[in-house]
Amino acid sequence: MHRPAPARVGWLHGWVAWAALAIAIATPAWVLPRLGGIQSEATRRLQGSDQRLTRLEAALEHAQSQLRDTQSRTAVLESKMLETAGLQAQLEKLYRSLAEDSTDVMLAEVESAVALANQQLALGSSPQAALGALQEIDARLARQDDPSLGGVRRALLGDIDRLKAYPAADIGALALRLDGLIGTIDQFPLLASVRAAVPPGTASPPVSAGSGAQPARPRRPASAGDAASRASDAAAAGLGALRDELQQLFRVRRIETPDALLVAPEQAYFLRQNLRLLLLNARLALLLRNETLFRGDMERAAAWLRNYYDTEHRGVANAGAQLRQMLGAQIALEAPTLAESLAAVRAARAAREAREARR
Structure with missing residues (x-):
């Protein structure tokens, strides 16, 4: 084995130690400023979030206030709608009542007119006058357009046809x-008081020989003949x-x-x-x-x-x-009557009065 090897290993370890120390010293210097920036950014963002949260809470409160106002207005509108529905029901009831009263009044007037025409016919009035009255009544009922008056109209039309066919005597x-x-x-x-009257110029006095008037003398003597x-x-x-x-x-x-x-x-x-x-x-x-x-x-x-x-x-x-x-005139024509129309009108009035009594 060679000796220099341990020396190189030691040197390498030394450099590593110094590098680690440098890194340990440099890391805080580099990390701390960045951590401060991150903290400041986080603080800024947290403050912004707080502000947004405050605004959101204010908006939520405003929305809740509007919701409460809307709910109160909705309650008022519902009460108004209920009141309007009640008024509408009352108006409909009043309209029906007025319509029924109008029909009752009209039926009373129709009965009076038919009775008057019938009385005039009985007294010898012209059937044409009664015919005109019935036609006017029928036109009025047609404008009324009430299905319950159909029987009255049928009776009127029947009497109108009979009056048209009636041979009217003069x-x-x-x-x-x-x-x-x-x-x-x-x-x-x-x-x-009859006295004899002499027409003028019809009588003339007879001519006699002793009268003062003398005939003209002939120029020649008249013969005996x-x-x-x-x-x-x-x-x-x-x-x-x-x-x-x-x-x-x-x-x-x-x-x-x-x-x-x-x-x-x-x-x-x-x-x-x-x-x-x-x-x-x-x-x-x-x-x-x-x-x-x-x-x-x-x-x-x-x-x-x-x-x-x-x-x-x-x-x-x-x-x-x-x-x-x-x-020589023939007047033994039985006067027509409007009994059918009169009975129909009275029956219609009685039916309406019975319905009113049951209510």
Whole structure:
């Protein structure tokens, strides 16, 4: 073995020792500043984290405050919604109540209108007026659009069809003709007041030999034949004039009631009033469509006219012809009724009142 080997090993160990010592001395010098930087950075970051945590806590508190405010507002909104729902329910109930009240009022008005039209028909009014009233009522029910009123509309439509098919008698025209006759009664002459009247220019005095008028003298003497002819013509003319005078003085006619000639002038008023009352009663029976009373009063009026009035007078003859013509009119048409519509309206009102009573 060689000796230098231990010396080299020792030297190597020495260097290692010195290197380790240097490293041991240098390490703290290098590590401590870095540790200080790391600590300062950690402190800075910790402070930043604290600040962020503080901000987060503040934000969380603000969020919680907003949440609480939102919750309180939500509670207020829910209460408002509940209140609104309650008000809406009340409004709906009020609307239904108003609608029902409106329907009740409308049904009452419809019943009144149908009853009035039915009464007018019973009194002899024109069916056209009742037809117009029913059509207006049906249009009003159609605008209402209430399914519960379907039965009322069906009854109205049935009565409307019956009124359209009804053969309307001209009662109004007959009543107007009777009014015209009643207004001319005062112009009718009575039999007791008839006097012979000579029309102007119809009677001429007969020509006689003793009259003051002298015929013109012929230029030549007349023969015996001419004289006899003139005498015959004069006699015929005289007899004709005498006959005309006698016809004006005496009138021969058949009088069925001789008492009519004995009527005093002060009784003429009562005769005219009696005829007027007969015609007024006939007019009332006509409007009531009572054919029996109408014909009875008309026949009595015609007989009264024949017995007490001068039937040769133009006005009296015209009145008698009108009475006979009106006696031939057919008025025995049964007046239509609106009983079906009236019953349907009353049934609808009773059903609604029963529903209201059960509530």
